Amino acid sequence: MNTHIVRSYDEDLKYLGNRLAAMGGHAERMVDEAVLALVNADAGLARKVIADDLFLDETQREIDDKAIVLIAKRQPMADDLREVVGAIRISADLERVGDLGKNIAKRVVAVTEGRQPLSLFRGLQALAELALNQLKDVLDVYASRSVERLVFMRDRDEQIDLMYTSLFRELLTYMMEDPRNITSCTHLLFCAKNIERIGDHATNIAETVYYVVTGEQMPIDRPKEDKSHKVVLTGEDVG
Amino acid sequence: MADTRRQEQTRRLLSLAAGRFANNRWMFGAGAAAVLGLASYAGAPKAPVFCALGFLVFAAFLAPNRPRGQRHAGQTAATDRGRLEGLSARSLAEAVGDPLIVFDRAGTAVHVNQAARSAFNATAPGLSLLMKFRAPEMQSAIERVRTGAVDNEVVDYTERVPIERVYRATVSAIGRGTGLNVVVFKDQSEARRIDRMRADFIANASHELRTPLASISGFVETLRGPARNDAVARDNFLQIMQNQTARMARLIDDLLSLSRLEMKPYLPPGATVDVRQVVESVIDSLAPLARESGVVVERNLGDQPLEARGDRDELFQVFENLLENACKYGQAGGRVVVSVEIAGGPAAEVAVTIRDFGPGIPEEHIPRVTERFYRVDVDNSRAQKGTGLGLAIVKHILTRHNGRLTIWSKPGEGAAFTVHLPAK
Ligand SMILES: Nc1ncnc2c1ncn2[C@@H]1O[C@H](COP(=O)(O)OP(=O)(O)OP(=O)(O)O)[C@@H](O)[C@H]1O
Numbered sequence: 001m002n003t004h005i006v007r008s009y010d011e012d013l014k015y016l017g018n019r020l021a022a023m024g025g026h027a028e029r030m031v032d033e034a035v036l037a038l039v040n041a042d043a044g045l046a047r048k049v050i051a052d053d054l055f056l057d058e059t060q061r062e063i064d065d066k067a068i069v070l071i072a073k074r075q076p077m078a079d080d081l082r083e084v085v086g087a088i089r090i091s092a093d094l095e096r097v098g099d100l101g102k103n104i105a106k107r108v109v110a111v112t113e114g115r116q117p118l119s120l121f122r123g124l125q126a127l128a129e130l131a132l133n134q135l136k137d138v139l140d141v142y143a144s145r146s147v148e149r150l151v152f153m154r155d156r157d158e159q160i161d162l163m164y165t166s167l168f169r170e171l172l173t174y175m176m177e178d179p180r181n182i183t184s185c186t187h188l189l190f191c192a193k194n195i196e197r198i199g200d201h202a203t204n205i206a207e208t209v210y211y212v213v214t215g216e217q218m219p220i221d222r223p224k225e226d227k228s229h230k231v232v233l234t235g236e237d238v239g
Numbered sequence: 240m241a242d243t244r245r246q247e248q249t250r251r252l253l254s255l256a257a258g259r260f261a262n263n264r265w266m267f268g269a270g271a272a273a274v275l276g277l278a279s280y281a282g283a284p285k286a287p288v289f290c291a292l293g294f295l296v297f298a299a300f301l302a303p304n305r306p307r308g309q310r311h312a313g314q315t316a317a318t319d320r321g322r323l324e325g326l327s328a329r330s331l332a333e334a335v336g337d338p339l340i341v342f343d344r345a346g347t348a349v350h351v352n353q354a355a356r357s358a359f360n361a362t363a364p365g366l367s368l369l370m371k372f373r374a375p376e377m378q379s380a381i382e383r384v385r386t387g388a389v390d391n392e393v394v395d396y397t398e399r400v401p402i403e404r405v406y407r408a409t410v411s412a413i414g415r416g417t418g419l420n421v422v423v424f425k426d427q428s429e430a431r432r433i434d435r436m437r438a439d440f441i442a443n444a445s446h447e448l449r450t451p452l453a454s455i456s457g458f459v460e461t462l463r464g465p466a467r468n469d470a471v472a473r474d475n476f477l478q479i480m481q482n483q484t485a486r487m488a489r490l491i492d493d494l495l496s497l498s499r500l501e502m503k504p505y506l507p508p509g510a511t512v513d514v515r516q517v518v519e520s521v522i523d524s525l526a527p528l529a530r531e532s533g534v535v536v537e538r539n540l541g542d543q544p545l546e547a548r549g550d551r552d553e554l555f556q557v558f559e560n561l562l563e564n565a566c567k568y569g570q571a572g573g574r575v576v577v578s579v580e581i582a583g584g585p586a587a588e589v590a591v592t593i594r595d596f597g598p599g600i601p602e603e604h605i606p607r608v609t610e611r612f613y614r615v616d617v618d619n620s621r622a623q624k625g626t627g628l629g630l631a632i633v634k635h636i637l638t639r640h641n642g643r644l645t646i647w648s649k650p651g652e653g654a655a656f657t658v659h660l661p662a663k
């Protein structure tokens with residue numbers, strides 16, 4: 001056993017939290033840069049994103065190991081146990097976010113071979129901004145523990161789904177218009193799907209954070225409205 | 240060698256004496272005159288007089304070599320220093336206009352000043368800085384300063400969403416061994432935004448102006464060629480060209496207005512408006528358009544004033560754009576209802592709904608109508624001289640106001656746009 005690093009329990013927890021924060025920052029950066037690389041057809045930036053994924057993989061493994069040792073050694077109870085298990089779950093989600101970002105970056109070259117209309121990229125950017133906003137907000141809530149802010153998240157989740165559906169239709173139209181568009185539009189379709197899933201991971205994290213802080217499951221979604229349609233636009237600055 | 244040193248010493252002594260005598264010359268002169276006057280008047284013996292004069296010379300030589308003003312300044316500085324020491328670090332931090340956070344060795348915020356609270360959305364003491372500022376560069380700067388690896392570090396910190404903000408952050412240790420550190424953020428967004436604005440403006444303008452320009456030049460060509468002598472066609476073409484140039488002028492206005500808004504992401508603090516009054520004046524100003532479109536605008540505004548935080552001109556633009564859309568696209572419904580509501584509770588807000596009874600917006604387009612240049616039906620919007628920037632402007636303004644826009648629509652039954660603003 002490591003005797004000269006006798007850290008207090010709180011310090012151990014804090015260390016886990018800090019590693020998680022580092023993962024979060026990297027994941028946010030990767031998604032942002034991947035979409036930027038896609039929109040600007042920047043192969044160099046795409047390569048950087050792909051390389052950055054290594055950090056997330058490694059840190060996730062480190063968090064897993066540390067968390068397991070912590071549980072074994074200190075046998076935390078209730079609140080603290082939730083904290084540790086929460087860290088394991090959040091790091092798994094963040095690692096997946098990184099993978100999805102990397103996957104977008106890998107498609108940059110293929111997409112830029114065909115020329116796509118500007119409006120498609122605008123839609124993709126808008127979608128990415130929604131997802132990034134979602135991710136930033138849940139990580140901010142994790143930092144500040146103010147879970148009451150999580151209520152807005154549901155609306156945004158729905159909005160991401162709607163935006164994705166809309167983009168999906170638009171992409172399909174382009175493919176049908178001109179078969180030469182099919183290859184690159186398919187890649188864009190996967191990119192959109194990836195971004196939508198990043199939003200899902202953000203929602204997962206929100207649920208974990210809620211559980212860690214309150215000890216309860218996040219209240220279930222309210223029933224969907226009738227056929228009429230409603231969308232809430234907040235915060236994110238889609239230009 | 241020794242000789243020159245002695246010379247040097249006497250010279251320095253003499254110059255010192257001269258300086259002091261010069262400083263105290265009036266006092267010395269008056270003293271000497273008094274002694275001499277007294278001596279000659281009273282006819283005193285010589286010895287005490289010389290003694291007294293000697294004493295005066297001695298005193299003048301020893302008297303402090305400082306003019307009065309300087310002495311006075313010294314005294315105030317001393318009392319100021321006393322007051323400065325009594326000043327709490329907290330009130331000092333509050334007085335700083337830039338966001339500033341004091342944090343301890345563990346990276347936990349100890350004090351967050353007012354500017355930081357509003358810029359970073361309430362970061363209370365106890366917050367872990369590493370968790371809040373997750374950008375990799377910030378992480379390493381905070382880490383290195385808090386572990387004492389470096390005394391200070393300057394990094395660029397960027398937040399991309401919800402509004403792009405760029406800061407130059409200086410992280411530094413406070414004093415020696417206090418265990419406290421401070422990070423100060425200098426807002427650099429403006430410079431970045433100006434660059435971005437230029438690039439965006441050019442890209443958008445050139446993209447959107449190309450189509451109308453192409454059509455105008457096509458018509459000019461036809462007018463000079465085949466249609467040269469066709470009076471009917473000429474009139475017709477000139478009308479189209481006029482419409483196109485009007486649209487281009489509007490497009491440029493809208494783009495400029497959007498760019499200007501993007502330049503200043505924050506709302507000047509403290510401004511409040513009476514939302515009801517703004518809505519009333521928008522309805523009045525759009526009365527001609529409503530009449531022209533055959534739309535009746537119904538007001539459901541109540542009669543007490545509704546205070547909200549915000550900028551009057553910008554909110555005017557918001558309601559103007561929404562009402563204009565309702566009249567243009569909801570024309571078929573024949574009426575538009577504008578209503579105001581207050582939602583109480585912890586997050587009190589003012590909600591203004593503009594409801595039309597036109598064809599509505601198809602579901603798949605709703606999430607996207609606030610994108611720049613997004614038009615559900617390009618031909619219809621062109622016919623209405625739309626540029627596709629109206630809702631983008633609305634959304635941008637509301638983001639600045641910490642507000643929200645909700646869009647409801649049911650095909651065939653119309654659309655409702657609701658603006659939510661935090662109440663005063
Ligand atoms: N009340 C409404 N009913 C139906 N469709 C609407 C309504 N309001 C907006 N839209 C649709 O949303 C699109 C975007 O509106 P927006 O106000 O941003 O642009 P615009 O009206 O075309 O141009 P501008 O307002 O700059 O003149 C419109 O083209 C229209 O298709």
Ligand SMILES: [Mg+2]
Nearest residue numbers: 560564629630
């Ligand atoms: Mg409009």
